[in-house]
Amino acid sequence: MVFTLAHLSDPHLAPLPAPRWSELIGKRVTGYINWQRRRRFIHDPAVLAKIVADLRAQAPGTIAVTGDLSNIALPEEFVRGRAWLASLGAPPDVTVIPGNHDAYVRAAAAEPERCWGDFMRGDDGTRGFPFVRRRGPLALIGLSSAVPTAPFMATGRLGEAQLARLAETLVALAPENVFRVVLIHHPPVSQASRHKRLTDAVQFLRVIGTHGAELVLHGHDHLHMLNWLDGPNETSVPAVGVPSASAAWGMSKDAAAYNLYAIDGVPGAWTCEMTSRGVGAAGTVMQQRRLKLFG
Numbered sequence: 001m002v003f004t005l006a007h008l009s010d011p012h013l014a015p016l017p018a019p020r021w022s023e024l025i026g027k028r029v030t031g032y033i034n035w036q037r038r039r040r041f042i043h044d045p046a047v048l049a050k051i052v053a054d055l056r057a058q059a060p061g062t063i064a065v066t067g068d069l070s071n072i073a074l075p076e077e078f079v080r081g082r083a084w085l086a087s088l089g090a091p092p093d094v095t096v097i098p099g100n101h102d103a104y105v106r107a108a109a110a111e112p113e114r115c116w117g118d119f120m121r122g123d124d125g126t127r128g129f130p131f132v133r134r135r136g137p138l139a140l141i142g143l144s145s146a147v148p149t150a151p152f153m154a155t156g157r158l159g160e161a162q163l164a165r166l167a168e169t170l171v172a173l174a175p176e177n178v179f180r181v182v183l184i185h186h187p188p189v190s191q192a193s194r195h196k197r198l199t200d201a202v203q204f205l206r207v208i209g210t211h212g213a214e215l216v217l218h219g220h221d222h223l224h225m226l227n228w229l230d231g232p233n234e235t236s237v238p239a240v241g242v243p244s245a246s247a248a249w250g251m252s253k254d255a256a257a258y259n260l261y262a263i264d265g266v267p268g269a270w271t272c273e274m275t276s277r278g279v280g281a282a283g284t285v286m287q288q289r290r291l292k293l294f295g
């Protein structure tokens, strides 16, 4: 039976709550100025509401969100983030991982777990990353590349310990007849500036190249992206990125969209068809692209 996974990312929930003066510390200052000057014109809550309504109407089997619910990681943004996640579905049906904006300042480090914990918990109750959730034929593997960085930097890092656990997880899942979907905020392959990249992308690509996965999903660059990564035994692993789910048409290179994956089959003979749905010039959500990734 075909199982459907929906992927959306980077909603950057708007409007930004009014920060207290005491909260405008460190990187939040430049982030706040950036929001007021530019980003508030891009991330439109009405656009996001249309994306969410369209996604819900598709009734996917499960939903994955690859981070950046917040903008400058204010405490109120995490509370609103939880309400937004709940508007997508119940914690077992919605899986989230944090993005760099959700780790904007060190002071917010505990907020994703505190507010969104039950949306990013493994089936075995695991806290932290990677965690694994099995849904239909899928094993969703949640990673965190979200680390606080200096102003004007948006790099990500998995770190040696998480990469080692990812390798162990992929090895453990390999014989279990599951379709392994790796969720990571930062793209493993990107044309973006060095200030925005995953700093240990080479090590991540090595883990995928050695142990394999069926699909890698990411956000961060706010673009439709598809890169084929090298897997083991001459296989290829698609790494797919989606635009920001709130990007108004004409205000960003790629307007708001999300992807649906229809997955069927068995190991070695998976079928996976991707459908992109997004907002057009008229402001309505429509199908934009359909692509067979496998089968």
Ligand SMILES: [Fe+2]
Pocket: 010, 012, 068, 099, 101, 220, 221, 222
């Ligand atoms: Fe983002």
